[in-house]
Amino acid sequence: MHFALETLYVMVMSVYYTMEALIQLVVPSRRKSLAGDLVLITGAGSGIGRLMALELASMGARLVLWDISQEGNRETARLVKGKGATSVHSYLCDCSNKAEVYTVADQVKREVGDITILINNAGIVTGQKFMDAPDSLIEKSMEVNSNAHFWTYKAFLPAMIATNHGHLVSIASSAGLIGVNGLADYCASKFAAVGFAESVALELLATKKYGVKTTIVCPFFISTGMFDGTITKWPSLMPILKPDYVAKKIIHAIQTDQTYLYMPRSLYLIIALKNILPTKTGLLLGDYLGAFNFMDAFRGHGKRDSGIK
Template sequence: MNFALETLQVLAMSIYYNLEALVKLFIPSRKKSVAGETILITGAGSGIGRLIALEFASMGVTLVLWDISQDGNKETVRLVKEKGAARVHSYICDCSNKAEVYSVADQVKREVGDVTILINNAGIVTGRKFMDAPDSLIEKSMEVNSNAHFWTYKAFLPAMVASNHGHLVSIASSAGLMGVNGLADYCASKFAAVGFAESVALELLATKKNGVKTTIVCPFFINTGMFDGAITKWPIIMPILEPDYVAKKIIRAIQTDQVYLYMPRILYLVLALKNILPTKIGLLLGDYLGAFNFMDAFKGHGKKD
């Protein structure tokens, strides 16, 4: 194919895809059924992980719940069974430990079968300035928030590829799209998670495995306690998100094969402006939105060395 012809084809398809996106703004995408799927959720013992499990509980799925906390996982099991989940399996797993991830993954494959929807949700935050954060906490942030995604994909993606069926979900963060004062290690780990998920998605497309879907979730602060004390200057523009709302949006994104989910929606505009405006204007807008002070009063679940 020559340059002119291929360029015309790209222009024509660009117009088509823009029209398609416009139509989807007014006509909701059809939701796919997840009945019969085996869904593994890391960090299922609390927060968004638990709420996602609760949303799936009545949909006829098999739930596989991973968490480092046995008590938290037990409580999630109890709650999802109350919501109607018939097939629930829970495992204690430290997702920062590669050997443990592989070992527990093998146990899941023996006892439950192949995972068809993988939701990498486990995450931690130190909430300290870079120079104040101990090396051990920086390493742990990277191990849990990004490296763990490598090991779970290695463990469960081959079966999805073999059957050309599955869904990979990365619960990242808006901090994986732009730097935030006071979140250097967290931003680094979430940037890594986003980049990794995007790259794997492209590998799947390049090898014609379009039956394996991907969703990257990038929310602003969520009111789960993880970012307790974090502030937003203008809540009407950048609100602290309510957990139930976030969980429902994630479920909908999975059911409609939405590739990117940013919350709140103003993040789509913020990211577009970040990439086209002069740096000084970007910094001016960042200051206006309070981005330099989000973490000034951060307490989280408690800072530990």
């Protein structure tokens, strides 16, 4: 296309898409039905994973639950059946183990069918300064929080591409958008998860697989236990998020094909400012928001958890 014509096209469409986004702030987007969809949730045995399963059960979705905790997964299965879910399948799976992911994925495809909505939710946090964190825990953070996304996509994306239908959901973190003092390995793993999900989304668009949707979720700290003890300087601006609220917002984002979901809403402005302000101004803003001290009182709960990002 001629340079002038292509430039004009971009300008016109930019105005159109901006107006469309503004209208959607006032007029709610239409929600697609999730009834009958086969949804796989990793880290379904507790926290946000369990809450999303409960939300989806009430919408008529068929559920495949993965977790490293058999007890937690069974409890989630029991709860979703109480919500009226008629198709629930739970599998023990360590998402940090590539071979195990592929093995269990093959079992799911044989026993249940092709996944239409994949929610990569499993996650862990070391919660230690970089120089204090054992190498084994750093490796585990990368394996669970980012590498596992590679293996689940490899396992379930081909069927979505073949039918040009599906939805990939990456539960990342605000720590995948901006570095946090005391979370070096966690931030690295979540930055990787965000970059990976964005790149796959572009591959799908480039190959015109418009029926396979993607959603990247980046919440601030959530009060489910994984980040126990973390503090926020200005709760009205950057609140510790409630689990029920987060789960509902994620499901709404899936129903409306929302590409990015940041929580709280103030995060959209903060990330924008980070990218345009001078470095020293950005650091001043980070200090004002308490970003250097989020982890000062971190306790965690001393074990792996998949319920908070």
